[in-house]
Each structure stands twice: as C-alpha cells, then as structure tokens.
Amino acid sequence: MNLDAALTSRRTPRMALLPLMDVIFLVLVAFICDTLQMVVHRGVPVVLPGASSGVLSVDDYLSVTMTSDGSLFLDDQPVDLAGLSISLQARLADGPIERCFVAADRTVPHGQVVAVLDVLRHLGIQEVALETMGDRGGP
Numbered sequence: 786m787n788l789d790a791a792l793t794s795r796r797t798p799r800m801a802l803l804p805l806m807d808v809i810f811l812v813l814v815a816f817i818c819d820t821l822q823m824v825v826h827r828g829v830p831v832v833l834p835g836a837s838s839g840v841l842s843v844d845d846y847l848s849v850t851m852t853s854d855g856s857l858f859l860d861d862q863p864v865d866l867a868g869l870s871i872s873l874q875a876r877l878a879d880g881p882i883e884r885c886f887v888a889a890d891r892t893v894p895h896g897q898v899v900a901v902l903d904v905l906r907h908l909g910i911q912e913v914a915l916e917t918m919g920d921r922g923g924p
Contacts (some may be wrong), residue, residue, distance in 0.1 A: 792819035847873075847882050847910075849901055851889040857901070870904050877908060 849869065850858040857864055859872050876882060886903055889898045898915075905913050 786794045831879040846884040849887045851893045872897045886916050
C-alpha cells in the first residue's frame with residue numbers, strides 16, 4: 786500500500802459558510818430590533834400613570850419632570866416654576882424647541898401640571914405631550 790497516494794487522495798475539509806452567514810444575519814436583525822426599541826429618557830424617574838392610547842416617540846426632545854414631592858426638573862436639572870420659564874426662554878434663544886414631553890408622577894396635583902403646561906404654551910411651545918406608561922387595560 787502506498788501511503789503517499791493515500792494521503793494525497795484525501796479531500797481537504799471544507800467549512801460551510803451558509804449556516805454561519807445565517808447565524809450572523811439573525812444576530813444582526815436581533816440587534817437592529819433591540820436598538821429600535823430603546824428610548825432615551827432625559828428626566829428624573831417618576832411613577833407615570835398608564836394610558837392605552839400612548840405613542841412611542843424617539844425624536845430629540847425637551848423633558849419637564851414633576852416628582853411626587855413637588856420638585857420640578859428641566860431635563861435632569863432642578864428648577865422652580867419661574868426658573869423653568871427663564872431656562873426655556875434661554876433655550877428658545879438658541880433655536881426653536883420642536884417637542885416637549887411632560888412627565889408627572891401620578892400623585893402630582895392636576896393644578897401643578899396645568900401650571901407647567903401654561904408656562905410652555907405662553908412661551909410658544911405648541912407640541913407638548915404627557916408621558917405615560919403602556920396599556921393598563923382601558924381608560
């Protein structure tokens with residue numbers, strides 16, 4: 786038996802690339818889907834009320850947050866109601882504010898939320914939305 790002929794007649798192993806490409810494609814799709822679900826929250830964490838008609842928005846925005854103890858935040862900076870107006874006027878001098886989200890803890894009195902909305906409207910910020918949690922099963 787000729788060993789040289791037996792060694793040279795063996796086929797070299799091949800790696801199948803198609804299953805590897807399928808796995809890489811699935812990982813890429815999963816990464817893209819996860820990235821699209823991410824939301825940037827600029828405010829202070831509060832317990833939001835629920836709403837079944839809420840729509841997710843990922844655009845650049847301004848965040849006004851009202852906590853359960855009555856504190857008010859512009860993005861993550863603490864302000865009072867007068868300071869909110871002054872800070873927003875300074876930002877409006879840099880350019881128009883496209884969108885503003887108001888996140889109020891569910892225990893914040895309605896009058897305080899209306900006062901913040903009033904400040905925003907007086908400054909000409911027309912696109913104001915209230916942040917809520919996901920569907921709670923109805924109104």
